Amino acid sequence: MNKFLFLLLLFPLISIGQIQEINSEELLGELIGQLKNGYGDPEVSLRNKDDRYVFTYRNRRFDHLTQYGTFQFKCSKDELDLFFNFLVSNLDSVSRKRRFIEKTLKIPTGILQLNFNRRLGNNYVQIMHTPKNIDGLEQLLPINKKQLIKLFGKQKSFSK
Numbered sequence: 001m002n003k004f005l006f007l008l009l010l011f012p013l014i015s016i017g018q019i020q021e022i023n024s025e026e027l028l029g030e031l032i033g034q035l036k037n038g039y040g041d042p043e044v045s046l047r048n049k050d051d052r053y054v055f056t057y058r059n060r061r062f063d064h065l066t067q068y069g070t071f072q073f074k075c076s077k078d079e080l081d082l083f084f085n086f087l088v089s090n091l092d093s094v095s096r097k098r099r100f101i102e103k104t105l106k107i108p109t110g111i112l113q114l115n116f117n118r119r120l121g122n123n124y125v126q127i128m129h130t131p132k133n134i135d136g137l138e139q140l141l142p143i144n145k146k147q148l149i150k151l152f153g154k155q156k157s158f159s160k
Helices: 002-016 024-028 077-093 145-151
Strands: 030-036 042-049 052-058 068-074 100-107 110-119 122-131
Touching: 030 145, 042 145, 068 100, 068 122, 077 100, 077 110, 077 122, 077 145
Parallel strands: none
Antiparallel strands: 030 042, 042 052, 052 068, 100 110, 110 122
């Protein structure tokens, strides 16, 4: 009788303890581009899953040492290319005379404020995200044109 009870107790451990490996690309989506800091930690990444593009960024407010935020929108590949071209054209239009351009975009997860500026002879875009349900502004690191090309995965197809 004791052996029978012992076998009954082992049965749930065997049947419930199933561990399965899943592919991270299935869960998170395809990685399009990623920018890392000097320590190899990701700062900004762009992923695609079922025509939903997700930007994951390291929040520069420094409330915590490593705090990540996301914003996402659903669009086609062509619409993402339009967004990329919008960013690059505004980045290129910043000059010595016009050192600062500010644009605001409304997305389903909140508001994006884009500040295009010129610092030390280089043009940068500072992307700030205001989530819908959270008070406050979350910001990404300043991104130059070379980093923008890498983030959007345009290294092979984009010429200077």
